Amino acid sequence: MRKYQRMHLIFIRQYLKQMMEYKADFLIGILGVFLTQGLNIFFLQVLFQFIPSLEGWTFQQVAFIYGFSLIPKGIDHLFFDNLWNLGLRMVRRGEFDKYLTRPLNPIFHILVEKFQVDALGELLVGILLLSTTAPSISWTGTKMFLFVLSIPFSTLIYTSLKIATASISFWTKQSGAVIYIFYMFNDFAKYPLAIYNSLFRWFISFVVPFAFTAYYPASYFLNGTNAWFNIGGLLLISLFFFFLSLKIWNKGLDAYESAGS
Template identity: 40%
Template sequence: MKRYMRLYRVYLNNSFKILRMSTANFVIGFIAFLAIQISSLLFLQVTFGRIPSVNGYSFYQVLFIYGFSQIPRGLDHLYSDYLWIFSMRSVVKGEMDRYLVRPVSPYFQVICERVQFDALGEIVVGVVITLYAITGITFPNPGISLFLGFIYLITGCMIYTSIKTICASLAFWLKKSIYILQSIYGLSDLTKYPMSIYPPVVRSFLTYIIPFGVVAFLPSELIFTSTLISPISLTIIGMACLFTLLASIIWKKGVKSYESAGN
């Protein structure tokens, strides 16, 4: 573990060097993320300007779900963004070869290949929105709700990273899986709002098949009520662990079946 932490610092220092040489790209990306989030917030403001609540959820509660969903998504974007590039070209161009000849885990190398600092805009907006939403919500036990928030941020990151890893791993067999990754990842936009507005089939699909629903909506319900242990909490933690294990298995099988690009 110490060796991998030391190696990660080396990769991180290299990413900072790249950032210093391309500051303009970082600023543009940061502003772009802010613009996207602001436009979504304006949509929420207009919506709640006409209706007082959405399926029983107040404006501040919906705002909390939205903001809370952005934090693990932004963190995942920060440290695992290279999986997008991997799914698009690393297998078909034979770039995977260089990861296999080094005495370090290939997956670790892929994750460390790039730190996407643009994601800081997404994280900052998510934190600000969440903190603002808290001012309009009464929690039965603020201490427990805060603890749950940290726990579910971790499980949210696990869900995002595992789903991206599974989709990216399909490139070992399909050569390119970027379109699958884009399609699956796009479903996460559905879970920025209360999932109770969707039919039961859609809710089940977003909970057990493509479990983006356990990133923000289900955790938010427990945070609102300061519920420490319940069937929902077991579902959240169980799905996070299950998909992390599934991602590990699929990735390892993909590495074993990898064939270089050749001539």
């Protein structure tokens, strides 16, 4: 474990050195993500100027859900964004072969090779939203513990879905479109599920379970009810999808045949 932790830090340092060679690009990337999320919050604020609540949810509550959703998404984006490259080009171009010739677990190497600093924009907006909305919540020691616990498990759902969809490229040579289609469902989890119909609520809860990365845990912190489902469900769903994604990865790795020239 210490070996892998040390290697992860080495990869981060090396990638940061590369990024700092182009300081303007580094700053523009962070600013771009920050402005994108900021515009989404501005849209919400304008929306709530015309309606007092959204299916019974106030602006403060929706802003908390939105802010909470950005933390696991930002962490996954920051540390594990290289999975997009696996689905987009690595298998098709034969670049994945190098991971099989190095003394590191291939999936670990893929995950830690890239450090996506523009994710700091997402994390900054998420932290700002939580810091301004969290004081309105009645916090207890249990809630604070579960809040800290829920972040890595919510992140695990993002990473697991990316591992599973990126692994499809082992059979199809390219799966970037599949990753994109699945990944974009995370936007729906930033808002209360009550605004969607029952079939779609079920879909983003148990098929593409992004609702457990934001809405369900955030609703527990806001209302203090149904902890077994909102937090317990998060833990079970995240672990289930993680082991499922590893199963798909291993099956794909067995089927991998490299690329022709």
